[in-house]
Amino acid sequence: MEELYFITGNKGKFKEAKEKLKYLDIELIQADMEYPEIQASDLKEIALFGINYCSESLKSPFFLEDSGLFIEELNSFPGPYSRYVHETIGNDGILKLLLNINNRGAYFKSTVGLYKDGPHIFEGVSRGTISHEIRGQGGFGYDPIFIPENNSKTFGEMTTVEKNKFSHRGKSLEKLGKYLENGVE
Numbered sequence: 001m002e003e004l005y006f007i008t009g010n011k012g013k014f015k016e017a018k019e020k021l022k023y024l025d026i027e028l029i030q031a032d033m034e035y036p037e038i039q040a041s042d043l044k045e046i047a048l049f050g051i052n053y054c055s056e057s058l059k060s061p062f063f064l065e066d067s068g069l070f071i072e073e074l075n076s077f078p079g080p081y082s083r084y085v086h087e088t089i090g091n092d093g094i095l096k097l098l099l100n101i102n103n104r105g106a107y108f109k110s111t112v113g114l115y116k117d118g119p120h121i122f123e124g125v126s127r128g129t130i131s132h133e134i135r136g137q138g139g140f141g142y143d144p145i146f147i148p149e150n151n152s153k154t155f156g157e158m159t160t161v162e163k164n165k166f167s168h169r170g171k172s173l174e175k176l177g178k179y180l181e182n183g184v185e
Ligand code: ITT
Pocket: 007, 008, 009, 010, 013, 065, 066, 067, 068, 069, 082, 083, 086, 108, 139, 140, 141, 142, 143, 155, 167, 169
């Protein structure tokens, strides 16, 4: 069976990818390899830099994924700084920033960078709103405060299969899966 490495330190991301790509005849392996995440406003640039960097040492096909939460009222903050913001002010801090704010629109973006005979990028967006309170034990990161459109539950209240149906990563991984299956981007 062909091996494919997913370079990530995030177990939640790996679980979602494993579920989404399980229909493929591919062995997905998590590799927790450090790579520099450059400071850029565009996730695509960050992912491209990452795959080119990792391709120097990893000779098997692999992908990595960069994601972020973009909140309308905060002019797209935290965006590419999502990890740092989650580690510092966390979900409570985001809810405080939006206290008494009616415009709760936000979206998640996921950029998958695959390296297989060269670099390939697959993106997915999930639109929704920021909840008024923390809800659910599932998922990771901002999941307990994000409600995807046409839903009442937060990602934190969903199973992995459910979240994959609506999520940014579910969509980017779907494109990755199709490419791996039939080579069409
Ligand atoms: P990598 O090792 O794959 O880089 P990471 O956790 O550092 O894992 P990112 O750099 O993509 O991931 O950081 C994005 C942050 O945004 C991440 O730490 C989460 O807090 C948050 N995030 C990303 N995707 C999310 C999702 O599907 N649900 C909730 N929060 C998410």
